Amino acid sequence: MHEYSIVQALVERVGAEARARRATAVHRLAIRIGELSGVEPELLRTAYETFRERTICEGAALDVQVVAARWECPGCGRAVGRGDLLSCPTCAVPACLAQGDEIMLDRIEMEVP
Amino acid sequence: MCDACGCGDPEIVSVDVHDKILAGNDRTAAHNREHFRESGVVAVNLMGSPGAGKTAVLEATARRLAGRQRLGALAGDLATERDAERLRAVGITSKSITTGSACHLDAEMVHRALHHVPWREFDYLFIENVGNLVCPAIYDLGQDANVVALAVTEGEDKPLKYPVMFRKADLVLITKVDLLPHLPGVQIESIVDALGRVMPQPRYIAVSATTDDGMDCWLEWLADMRSARHTSSSVANGEDRPAIARTEQLTIEREHQAAVFIEPRDRRSPRNAKTL
Numbered sequence: 454m455h456e457y458s459i460v461q462a463l464v465e466r467v468g469a470e471a472r473a474r475r476a477t478a479v480h481r482l483a484i485r486i487g488e489l490s491g492v493e494p495e496l497l498r499t500a501y502e503t504f505r506e507r508t509i510c511e512g513a514a515l516d517v518q519v520v521a522a523r524w525e526c527p528g529c530g531r532a533v534g535r536g537d538l539l540s541c542p543t544c545a546v547p548a549c550l551a552q553g554d555e556i557m558l559d560r561i562e563m564e565v566p
Numbered sequence: 567m568c569d570a571c572g573c574g575d576p577e578i579v580s581v582d583v584h585d586k587i588l589a590g591n592d593r594t595a596a597h598n599r600e601h602f603r604e605s606g607v608v609a610v611n612l613m614g615s616p617g618a619g620k621t622a623v624l625e626a627t628a629r630r631l632a633g634r635q636r637l638g639a640l641a642g643d644l645a646t647e648r649d650a651e652r653l654r655a656v657g658i659t660s661k662s663i664t665t666g667s668a669c670h671l672d673a674e675m676v677h678r679a680l681h682h683v684p685w686r687e688f689d690y691l692f693i694e695n696v697g698n699l700v701c702p703a704i705y706d707l708g709q710d711a712n713v714v715a716l717a718v719t720e721g722e723d724k725p726l727k728y729p730v731m732f733r734k735a736d737l738v739l740i741t742k743v744d745l746l747p748h749l750p751g752v753q754i755e756s757i758v759d760a761l762g763r764v765m766p767q768p769r770y771i772a773v774s775a776t777t778d779d780g781m782d783c784w785l786e787w788l789a790d791m792r793s794a795r796h797t798s799s800s801v802a803n804g805e806d807r808p809a810i811a812r813t814e815q816l817t818i819e820r821e822h823q824a825a826v827f828i829e830p831r832d833r834r835s836p837r838n839a840k841t842l
Contacts (some may be wrong), residue, residue, distance in 0.1 A: 454672055455669055455701040455704060458670075462588055462591065466583075470581060477576060485577060485771060490730070491701070491703050491730040492704070509599075518725075536763055538759075539765065547602045548766050549766065554733075556586060556588055558584075558585055560580055561583060562578055562580050562581075563578070563579060563581060564579075565579055
């Protein structure tokens with residue numbers, strides 16, 4: 454389950470940000486997970502609950518924003534429907550993923566002296 | 567410190583980061599990629615289910631390229647040295663990466679393993695990832711291309727069920743095609759149609775490591791990767807994949823030859839529809 458290694462990277466990153474600002478506690482994290490990122494949000498939450506003990510994130514709530522996948526034509530912007538062939542029927546070019554592959558740390562709420 | 571009232575309480579601040587959680591892995595991957603480019607090594611991340619035929623394809627590749635190309639491999643598995651031993655037996659300089667319980671390789675594992683093989687001497691470095699159709703897709707290793715092995719015995723709908731893996735593929739090797747006569751319910755066209763719904767630029771080669779069907783095309787693809795590497799060795803952008811333009815050219819040429827390397831069936835372009 455790679456969600457544990459994602460959480461490990463997340464906690465390390467938050468720790469580095471907290472140290473850089475000499476934070477004494479972290480209250481909340483906001484992350485974004487895309488539908489096509491390969492990360493399962495519920496498994497990530499479970500991994501976070503397990504992994505955050507005795508880390509700077511021990512008391513930090515985790516806000517997960519799930520981002521739906523959206524394929525679209527890079528030429529005309531037309532959306533390609535779920536399950537359709539990933540090319541634009543009008544422009545005949547490959548579709549591009551406009552959103553949905555995010556594994557992003559957006560925001561940290563921390564307590565600074 | 568709270569400076570609203572001077573009470574001396576700590577202040578809660580919101581820090582915007584907006585960075586990839588795996589940025590650390592991506593930095594190590596970029597480091598690996600830079601090493602490969604400087605040394606002219608083509609690195610291929612070979613992924614697929616357990617039993618998809620990854621090791622068998624590499625064995626067949628080694629038999630065909632023996633004495634002409636210097637091949638190296640890093641073989642990822644949860645346990646045992648078996649794959650690395652199989653690859654060494656056919657002349658591929660190999661190092662096993664046993665991950666314990668980890669379901670994928672990451673860039674740091676690859677970097678550490680490189681210290682145990684003379685990778686600068688290789689023409690090709692194959693990174694045989696842990697057999698898994700989910701997790702390995704997430705981690706950039708510094709490779710030039712992602713290749714996914716999909717055996718005909720796995721079923722036609724695997725691409726639809728595992729879209730993340732196939733979206734990341736630069737090339738899909740449809741393996742074990744010598745078994746097709748024994749699988750009356752499996753049609754290559756159905757697999758290719760499924761690929762077109764999860765890969766924006768689907769490319770595949772149907773191969774058999776047993777009969778060598780399709781191996782010429784696979785070797786041609788590898789040779790193209792190498793040519794592109796030598797003509798673009800100064801390009802340092804980690805997102806760049808120079809071989810792809812050449813691959814599209816190969817696709818077009820192949821449409822007029824054996825239909826082992828084609829675009830998938832497309833409702834709007836019947837000329838693209840081919841059968842084996």
